[in-house]
Amino acid sequence: QVQLVESGGGLVQAGGSLKLSCAASGRAFRAAAMGWFRQAPGKEREFVAAMPWSGGNPYYSDSVKGRFTISRGNFKNTVYLQMNSLKPEDTAVYYCAASLGIFYSSRESDFTSWGQGTQVTVSS
Numbered sequence: 001q002v003q004l005v006e007s008g009g010g011l012v013q014a015g016g017s018l019k020l021s022c023a024a025s026g027r028a029f030r031a032a033a034m035g036w037f038r039q040a041p042g043k044e045r046e047f048v049a050a051m052p053w054s055g056g057n058p059y060y061s062d063s064v065k066g067r068f069t070i071s072r073g074n075f076k077n078t079v080y081l082q083m084n085s086l087k088p089e090d091t092a093v094y095y096c097a098a099s100l101g102i103f104y105s106s107r108e109s110d111f112t113s114w115g116q117g118t119q120v121t122v123s124s
Contacts (some may be wrong), residue, residue, distance in 0.1 A: 002026045002098045002113035009094060009118030016122070017084045022096030022115060024077040033099040034079040035111060036070060038092035038120075045095070047106035049081060059104065064090075086122045093117040 008020040024031065035050030049070040051058035058070045069082040079096065097111035105111070 002031060002100070004096045004098060004113055004115035006094065006096045006115040006118040009120045011121045011123065012086055014086060014088055014122055014124050016086050017082070018086065018120060020081040020083070020094055020096075020118060020120070022079045022081075024079070024096075024098065030100060031098040031113075032101055032103045033105065033111075034070075034072070035097050035099070035106075036079075036081045036094055037097055037108060037111075038090075038094045039117075040089075040092040043092075045108060047108070048094070050097075050099075050104075050106065051079075052103045053098075056103065059106070061106070083120070086120075088122045088124045090120060091122050092120060094120050 003025045005023045031053045036048040039045040049060045067085045071080045095117045096115040098113040099111045102110040
C-alpha cells in the first residue's frame with residue numbers, strides 16, 4: 001500500500017506561483033505512475049498532470065499545459081507540482097495520487113492511492 005502526503009498549498013494572487021509536494025511511502029517504488037488531480041467547489045475531481053514513476057514524458061490537462069510542471073525528486077520518493085501563472089479558476093483542493101499498474105492514464109479510477117489533499121486558493 002502507498003501512503004501519500006501533500007504539502008505546499010496556500011493562498012496566492014493571480015499570476016503567482018506555488019509548488020506542491022507529495023511524499024510517498026510504502027510501495028512507492030512499485031508505483032507505475034504518480035499524478036495530481038484537483039477538485040473545485042461544486043465540481044467533480046479532474047485530472048491535472050501525471051508522469052510514469054520510472055521515467056518517461058509527463059502529461060497534462062489542456063487547462064494547465066504550459067503553466068504547470070510535474071517532476072520527481074532526485075533522491076526521495078517525492079513528486080512535485082510547480083504551478084506558475086496561477087488563475088482564480090485554479091482554486092481547488094489538489095490531490096496526489098498513485099497508480100500501481102498503469103503508466104499513462106488520466107482516469108481517476110486508474111489511480112488507487114490518494115493523499116488527503118491540499119487547498120490552493122488563487123485570488124483575483
